[in-house]
Amino acid sequence: MPVKVPEKTADQVVNLACDTIAKKKQALVFxxxxxxxxxxxxxxxxxxxxxxxxxxxxxxxIEGVLARPTRQCERLAKCVKGGVAFHHSGLAPKQxxxxxxxxxxxxxxxxxxTPTLAAGLDxxxxxxxxxxxxxxxxxxxxHIPVLEFLQMAGRAGRPKYDSVGEVIxxxxxxxxxxxxEEHYLRGSPEDILSKxxxxxxxxxxxxxxxxxxxxGPRESIVDFFxxxxxxxxxxxxxxxxxxxxxxxxxxxxxGFLQEVKEGYRATLMGKRVAELYLDPLTAHxxxxxxxxxxxxxxxxxxxxxxxxxxxxxxxxxxxxxxxFEKVQEKYxxxxxxxxxxxxxxxxxxxxxxxxxxxxxxxxxxxxEEKDEExxxxxxxxxxxxxxxxIDNADWLLYGVHEIAAxxxxxxxxxxxxxxxxxxxxxxxxxxxxxxxxEGVGRVRARKLFRAGIKDLGGxxxxxxxxxxxxxxxxxxxxxxxxxxQ
DNA sequence: AGATAGGAGATTTAGACAGCATGTC
DNA sequence: CTAAATCTCCTATCT
Numbered sequence: 338m339p340v341k342v343p344e345k346t347a348d349q350v351v352n353l354a355c356d357t358i359a360k361k362k363q364a365l366v367f368x369x370x371x372x373x374x375x376x377x378x379x380x381x382x383x384x385x386x387x388x389x390x391x392x393x394x395x396x397x398x399i400e401g402v403l404a405r406p407t408r409q410c411e412r413l414a415k416c417v418k419g420g421v422a423f424h425h426s427g428l429a430p431k432q433x434x435x436x437x438x439x440x441x442x443x444x445x446x447x448x449x450x451t452p453t454l455a456a457g458l459d460x461x462x463x464x465x466x467x468x469x470x471x472x473x474x475x476x477x478x479x480h481i482p483v484l485e486f487l488q489m490a491g492r493a494g495r496p497k498y499d500s501v502g503e504v505i506x507x508x509x510x511x512x513x514x515x516x517x518e519e520h521y522l523r524g525s526p527e528d529i530l531s532k533x534x535x536x537x538x539x540x541x542x543x544x545x546x547x548x549x550x551x552x553g554p555r556e557s558i559v560d561f562f563x564x565x566x567x568x569x570x571x572x573x574x575x576x577x578x579x580x581x582x583x584x585x586x587x588x589x590x591x592g593f594l595q596e597v598k599e600g601y602r603a604t605l606m607g608k609r610v611a612e613l614y615l616d617p618l619t620a621h622x623x624x625x626x627x628x629x630x631x632x633x634x635x636x637x638x639x640x641x642x643x644x645x646x647x648x649x650x651x652x653x654x655x656x657x658x659x660x661f662e663k664v665q666e667k668y669x670x671x672x673x674x675x676x677x678x679x680x681x682x683x684x685x686x687x688x689x690x691x692x693x694x695x696x697x698x699x700x701x702x703x704x705e706e707k708d709e710e711x712x713x714x715x716x717x718x719x720x721x722x723x724x725x726x727i728d729n730a731d732w733l734l735y736g737v738h739e740i741a742a743x744x745x746x747x748x749x750x751x752x753x754x755x756x757x758x759x760x761x762x763x764x765x766x767x768x769x770x771x772x773x774x775e776g777v778g779r780v781r782a783r784k785l786f787r788a789g790i791k792d793l794g795g796x797x798x799x800x801x802x803x804x805x806x807x808x809x810x811x812x813x814x815x816x817x818x819x820x821x822q
Numbered sequence: 823a824g825a826t827a828g829g830a831g832a833t834t835t836a837g838a839c840a841g842c843a844t845g846t847c
Numbered sequence: 848c849t850a851a852a853t854c855t856c857c858t859a860t861c862t
Contacts, residue, residue, distance in 0.1 A: 369835080369836075370835050370836075370852085371835085371836080372834080372835080372852080372853075373835095376852085376853090401847095402847090403847090404847070425836080425837090426836070426838080451836050451837075452836055453836080453838095455836095455837095456837090471850075471851095472835080472836070473836090473850075473851090474835095476848075476849065477848075477850065478835095478848085478850040478851075479848065479849080480848080481836095612841085613840080613841065614839090614840040614841070615841095649839095649840080655834090657833080657834095658832085717834095725837095725838080729839095729840090731841095732840065732841060732842090733840095735841055736841075739841085762846090775844095775845070776845085776846080776847090778845095778846040778847065779846085779847095780846080780847060781846085781847075808847095812847095
């Protein structure tokens with residue numbers, strides 16, 4: 338039924354938030370973009386009139402999470418002072434945690450968020466305000482699935498504290514309201530689609546199932562998939578058979594499977610690829626690139642680009658129109674170091690190739706010790722997103738390393754490990770000796786290096802006083818201990 | 823001259839999972 | 848079923 342709250346402002350969401358706070362309750366506001374989450378939180382924050390010491394402290398803590406605060410940190414801190422926060426995948430992990438804890442503790446009254454908080458069973462609120470029931474997809478603006486709506490709605494009502502919870506959907510028109518009632522409140526969740534129908538997934542499953550010997554003989558493969566959910570939905574067994582055969586052929590061609598009498602068996606490489614959870618296409622790309630690496634000038638960028646140019650790294654950073662020239666220019670400089678090259682302009686992968694180049698550029702800036710604020714300004718990549726990209730690239734680099742090891746390409750192994758270490762810590766090569774020490778990350782390592790302490794020997798010969806001045810007494814003691822003093 | 827309002831057109835758009843071996847500021 | 852908020856750049860108008 339329609340909800341009435343005092344209309345303090347022209348913005349219904351702000352009014353709902355203020356009403357929630359006036360009732361001494363909490364609300365989650367679900368929106369469809371990170372930008373909206375931030376703006377909504379900001380708009381509400383201006384009107385709450387909340388002022389508490391604990392919120393000021395929290396704001397300070399949030400702003401101090403990174404070595405240098407980004408403009409996102411500052412914005413969040415400002416909202417938090419008013420008892421409001423935004424929450425999405427772009428927040429630094431520590432900030433996410435602080436916001437969630439403060440909400441559970443009752444300090445933060447309202448969180449404007451993307452679906453990040455929809456699934457968290459641990460984040461109940463008196464009200465779940467659903468501002469957007471549409472989201473941008475590859476086919477334009479579309480209604481979100483009923484299941485997702487129900488997940489957001491499920492955050493309303495805290496079992497221990499409230500006897501009821503409220504789900505409020507913000508509808509602009511009568512038509513919208515009717516649609517919500519019909520589709521989301523009275524409708525049923527849509528059918529689940531089989532994921533096997535997506536080729537990369539089928540590739541991985543086929544290899545993995547054959548590797549673990551769940552299937553192998555030809556008939557068993559047909560039989561297995563014939564009884565799958567995919568077959569149940571797809572119905573056309575003959576066409577499925579054709580698709581499976583095509584994928585099997587490709588896996589054989591790539592050297593991950595071998596045909597044995599009456600069926601298939603995973604090769605040594607196929608086994609490793611399955612264990613690494615890599616898409617066989619990605620693994621094939623790695624192998625192909627590694628084989629071409631001999632005699633090339635290999636740099637850290639070589640490896641960063643190799644892993645950036647994979648399905649697993651998606652979504653990639655996108656090259657904006659006005660950036661295109663800059664990326665092209667940079668590409669010209671690094672091209673001799675790359676193992677995979679520019680597809681023709683008319684190929685569908687053309688654009689994506691440069692997205693990967695840009696993503697590799699960002700990772701390269703990271704290992705050149707650029708900080709989070711720089712990444713946000715230069716690449717529009719928020720700290721949380723940055724972290725995910727680094728983690729993914731780190732995992733993929735491990736994959737490249739393992740494949741190179743299997744190919745017995747000893748010379749590149751060290752280089753890959755070095756690139757991986759640099760990526761993980763975000764440091765130039767010169768800091769690698771210091772990074773090995775417990776308690777030393779990119780910031781402390783740089784501090785030590787600037788003071789002339791460049792390796793373990795430097796730690797040994799530096800006085801405890803000097804170390805203490807740089808990294809604090811406790812860490813200094815820990816460092817001395819690690820070099821046996 | 824400088825401020826400001828407004829319009830046309832461009833730009834942008836959620837989240838999270840995989841390996842491995844432990845620990846940043 | 849297939850948008851909408853926000854940003855950028857430019858121009859007209861006002862002080």
